[in-house]
Amino acid sequence: MSKAIVTPLTQALAEGKLTREELKGFMQRSNGPGLRHLALWILTLACTTTLITLAWDSWLIWPAMFVQGVVLVHHFSLQHECVHYTVFRTRWLNDLVGLLCGVIIILPHRFFRYEHCDHHTYTQLEGEDPELIPLPESLGQYVLYLSALPYWRGIFTQVIRHALGHLNEVELQFVPKEEQGAVFWDARRLLAFYAAVFVGMAMTGWWGLVWYWIIPLFLGEPVMRFVRMTEHVGRPTIAQMSENTRTILAPKPISFLCWNMNYHAEHHYVASVPFHALPRLHEKLKDHIYVEKGGYLAAHRDILRQIMSRQNQVEA
Amino acid sequence: MAVREKTWRDVIAVSELESNWVTRVEMGPRLIAVYDTPSGVYASLALCNHGGADMCDGYFDGHVIECPLHQGAFDVRDGRPVAAPATKPMRVFETRVADGMVQIRM
Numbered sequence: 001m002s003k004a005i006v007t008p009l010t011q012a013l014a015e016g017k018l019t020r021e022e023l024k025g026f027m028q029r030s031n032g033p034g035l036r037h038l039a040l041w042i043l044t045l046a047c048t049t050t051l052i053t054l055a056w057d058s059w060l061i062w063p064a065m066f067v068q069g070v071v072l073v074h075h076f077s078l079q080h081e082c083v084h085y086t087v088f089r090t091r092w093l094n095d096l097v098g099l100l101c102g103v104i105i106i107l108p109h110r111f112f113r114y115e116h117c118d119h120h121t122y123t124q125l126e127g128e129d130p131e132l133i134p135l136p137e138s139l140g141q142y143v144l145y146l147s148a149l150p151y152w153r154g155i156f157t158q159v160i161r162h163a164l165g166h167l168n169e170v171e172l173q174f175v176p177k178e179e180q181g182a183v184f185w186d187a188r189r190l191l192a193f194y195a196a197v198f199v200g201m202a203m204t205g206w207w208g209l210v211w212y213w214i215i216p217l218f219l220g221e222p223v224m225r226f227v228r229m230t231e232h233v234g235r236p237t238i239a240q241m242s243e244n245t246r247t248i249l250a251p252k253p254i255s256f257l258c259w260n261m262n263y264h265a266e267h268h269y270v271a272s273v274p275f276h277a278l279p280r281l282h283e284k285l286k287d288h289i290y291v292e293k294g295g296y297l298a299a300h301r302d303i304l305r306q307i308m309s310r311q312n313q314v315e316a
Numbered sequence: 317m318a319v320r321e322k323t324w325r326d327v328i329a330v331s332e333l334e335s336n337w338v339t340r341v342e343m344g345p346r347l348i349a350v351y352d353t354p355s356g357v358y359a360s361l362a363l364c365n366h367g368g369a370d371m372c373d374g375y376f377d378g379h380v381i382e383c384p385l386h387q388g389a390f391d392v393r394d395g396r397p398v399a400a401p402a403t404k405p406m407r408v409f410e411t412r413v414a415d416g417m418v419q420i421r422m
Contacts, residue, residue, distance in 0.1 A: 004347065004363055004370035009384050013373065020373075024337065027375045085387050089377065091399060110400065117386040117401050121367060176403050272375045272384050 008241035008269045017288050018270070026273045026281050029089035033276035037259070038087075038097070041078070045071055052212055062219075065211065069220020070257070072213070075101040076224055077258040083113045084267075086274040087259070103193065105217065106155055108186040110179065111162065111171075118174040120271055124237045124244035130170055133233050136307055145229065148221035162187035230299035231264045234306050235290065241268050247282065247291045248299055255279075265289035324412065324419040327359065331416065338381055340372035347372075348409075350418055351392045353379050358392040359420045360408040366401050 004010065012018045048068040055064040081087045082098030095109075102109040115130050122128035136142040144150060161168065165184050167175055175183055201207050235244045245265040255262055263278035266285055273281050292299045328341050333352045340362060341348045347362035349372050360381075362372050369385035376382070380398055382389040388402030395408040409420035 005368040005385075007369055007385050009373055010370065023373065029375070029377070083387075085382065085389075085399065091380075091389070113400055117367070120386060176401070178403050179400070270384070272382060272387060 011241070012269055012285070012288070017285060022284065023270065026270065026277050026284075028277075029086070029274050031088045031090055031093070033274070034087040034093075037256070037276070038078075040256070041071075049212060052216075056211075061211070065216040066219045068212065069216035069218070070223050071220070072104060072217050073220040073224035074257045074259075075104045076107065077261045079105070079107065079109065079112065080116070080261060081259050081275045083109070083116050084271050086272065103190065104213070106159065106190070108159065108162070108183070108190055110186050111158075111175070111183050114175045114179065114183075115171070120268065123239070123241065123268060124232050124235065125239060126237050130174060132237075133229060135234055135303070135310070138311060139304075139307060142304065142307055146222050146225050148218070148225050151221065151225060152218070159187045159190060163191050226300070227258060227296065229303065230292070230296055231261075234299075234303040241265065242289055245290065246299055247286075247289055248296055249291065249293050250295055254296075265291075322410075322421045324414070324421050327418045327420050329417055330357070330413055333357070333418070336376075338372050338374070338376045340370070348420070349381065349392075350411075351376065351379075351381065353392065355379070355393070357411055357413055357418050358408065359411045359418070360390070360392060360395060360406050364388060364402070365404050365406055 009018075009023075013020065013023065045068075048064070048071050051064040052061060052068055055061040078087065079098045079101035082094040082101065085091055085094045087097065088094050098109045101107075102112065119129055119131040124132060126132065126134075133145070136145055162184050167180060167183070197209060201209060230246055230248055232245055235246055238244055242265075245268050247265040248262040250258075250262040260275045260278040261267065263282050266273070266278050266281045266289065269285060269289070270281065292302070294301075325343070327343060327348060328339060328350055333339050333350060336352055336354075339350045339352070341350055347370065349360050349362040351358045351360075358379075362370055364371050364383040364385070366383065366388045367385050369383050371381050371383050374382045374384040379391055379393055380389050381392050382399070383402070386401050387399065388397065389399035390396065390402055390406045391398050392408065395405040397403055397405060409422055411418065411420050413419070
């Protein structure tokens with residue numbers, strides 16, 4: 001008998017955590033929820049953009065740019081959902097929106113899709129999960145991670161490497177041979193687009209995009225690092241989905257910003273479930289997954305406790 | 317070497333198919349996915365040729381089956397990959413309905 005690989009979903013079905021009928025119900029897609037969420041998203045961006053305009057001639061432009069940045073970096077959450085085709089029922093809409101998100105946050109969509117596939121196959125397995133964030137060894141490393149400096153160094157190195165036609169050893173494992181050329185051209189097109197934007201600004205003398213987009217993006221990224229750290233960091237580096245991933249209960253505005261990605265364990269269990277159905281899936285799976293009821297701050301307290309405890313052990 | 321001729325084989329009764337969805341059928345050593353679509357019944361191997369997951373647990377919409385693990389997708393009419401990370405066609409079978417049974421040619 002041909003054997004399917006064991007996935008969190010097959011385990012959940014085999015263990016009766018979820019029935020096939022329930023699964024079918026959760027997976028149903030439509031364009032309505034995604035389009036409504038996107039409309040509110042654009043409205044939110046319009047508001048934060050207005051804040052920057054209103055604060056243009058004062059020091060208040062810095063907090064305004066930070067607020068804009070917090071929204072901008074959450075395009076990662078939308079792009080992530082688009083990678084899974086779980087925002088819109090119409091498949092090309094996911095591709096288009098995901099591509100645009102990638103341009104906004106400097107994350108080529110195609111490459112991210114392939115990398116993210118291996119993250120789902122090897123979640124939290126050291127040496128196999130390409131997105132694994134190790135538990136920082138010290139408070140200094142924790143702060144450095146949250147600064148987003150290592151993140152940006154990684155992103156720029158990666159995009160330039162791809163534009164030059166190279167993949168590193170890890171990337172060669174998950175980008176199929178027939179897609180390598182496309183990954184390289186994506187990086188070149190992306191860099192060409194950014195170059196054209198800067199040339200356009202230089203020629204017109206209007207540098208607005210630096211203040212509305214570029215600076216806010218860098219100001220906001222530590223918030224995304226703060227969010228992303230809570231998904232798996234500090235959870236056991238084992239294959240059991242019930243243990244290796246954190247679901248965070250968060251207030252509605254935060255769930256809105258991260259497109260319900262705070263229901264992270266549910267998402268890993270059944271990645272085909274659209275973002276709007278994740279709260280319902282949570283009700284079904286909440287007794288079988290690790291849930292942090294205290295929100296993002298409690299998750300970070302847990303991470304910091306583990307860092308301090310490890311540091312004390314080393315010093316002892 | 318003698319080439320074995322392909323013959324039509326019963327897979328499942330049409331009445332047992334999940335309506336507008338994908339149904340998993342075991343046929344000897346093979347897992348077969350049978351699709352009930354607006355334009356008729358189609359069948360393919362059930363395991364995704366990208367990551368090896370069972371596509372019968374995936375999302376099915378119209379003529380497109382999506383792998384539950386990575387959301388790579390295929391058109392069930394001809395096996396054509398329609399969304400990455402699927403890049404190679406999946407193996408589909410010639411399919412027909414006869415006397416209330418779904419049959420595939422293999």
